[in-house]
Amino acid sequence: MPKISQKGMDMPASPIRKLTPFADQAKKEGKKIYHLNIGQPDIQTPEVMLNALKNIDFKVWAYTPSEGTASYRTKLASYYNKLNYNIEPTDILVTNGGSEAITIAMQACLNPGEEVIIPEPFYANYNGFACSSDIVIKPIMSHIENGFALPSIADFEKLITEKTKAIAICNPNNPTGYLYSREELEALRELCLKYDLYLFSDEAYREFCYDGREFISPMHLEGLENNVVVFDTVSKRYSACGARIGCLITKNKELYQTALKFAQARLSPSLEGQIAGEAAVDTPDAYFEAVSKEYTARRDTLVKGLNQIKGVFCPNPGGAFYVVARLPIDNADKFCQWILESFSYENETVMMAPATGFYSTIGFGLNEVRLAYVLNQEDLKKALVCLEKALEAYPGRKEGQ
Structure with missing residues (x-):
């Protein structure tokens, strides 16, 4: 056999x-x-999203552009800019779920054998994405006793080698629910600038912050325009896990064009998912x-x-x-x-x-x-x-x- x-x-x-x-x-x-x-x-799931699916009237179920439809990316940019991300539709690459966004970023940013540092515990599928991309996860321990707060920057620096290419966070965190503070993210910004590292930010749970606490994205921090890669998805925000529509966001034009090549290799994200995702942006507050x-x-x-x-x-x-x-x-x-x-x-x-x-x-x-x-x-x-x-x-x- x-x-x-x-x-x-x-x-x-x-x-x-x-x-x-x-x-x-x-x-x-x-x-x-x-x-x-x-x-x-x-x-x-929001009614506007479901209605968009019910009212689909295309006659040919066609390919979409590899980067996603212009109308969806334009609508998405308006959503993110309300959150002060200051991006253009051309900074958004639509993906088949957030999972594909992560895999494409790993393949576009890291060579085989290079390393990404991730606070653990972390979303289990990161291990699978890293395996399929031939890269190495270097875990850095967070602890249940302090609610899984970000490990110290000194501990991060101990792990950085010539193979280190990125740091990845999930904020708010899956599996711990920890919400990173502005101070923690600013410390990561300084570290990434010091060592010229990518900062991957998985923001699938952005809307779910409690007790009046503020959500901070690396997109809100100055000086990281060429370092930050955001991953997002409609799955959790709109309770639409089966839609399988996500996106990769970066202001780094060279990285975007590289990621687009991987997107072209898989052809395109789903048409019906983007139709639903575009309508979902109009979900009322x-x-x-x-x-x-x-x-x-x-x-x-x-x-x-x-x-x-x-x-x-x-x-x-x-x-x-x-x-x-x-x-x-x-x-x-x-x-x-x-x-x-x-x-x-x-x-x-x-x-x-x-x-x-x-x-x-x-x-x-x-x-x-x-x-x-x-x-x-x-x-x-x-x-x-x-x-x-x-x-x-x-x-x-x-x-x-």
């Missing part, structure tokens, strides 16, 4: 999706599962105000409930819709499988993502899980009861944690 490629062997499985077979089996057994494992909101209020309430319910369970610690995140919680367990992968495979309370159980998959450093996250507060508050409360009962029954419980 022909052999699988080494890259195929090295490609990591998704910690978010790898437990799906156990969830499917639990459902076959009649169990109800509270899905806190994946960032799939139950928030309704009231939609986001209501969504932010709902997510704040869900966060408060989940974080308070987790910290009331014996042995559990969960910091209060400033954004996104995730938390990373430390549990009194021996192994998160085993526990997350066990709670699906061997446990139920009143015929209900919970699906979570083991945090080990969000760390690049082996051995970390063994007693941590990521939970997405994408369900309504009543379901979150029921999920918390299941989790508490599961921790009481779990054979691998670690007392004193």
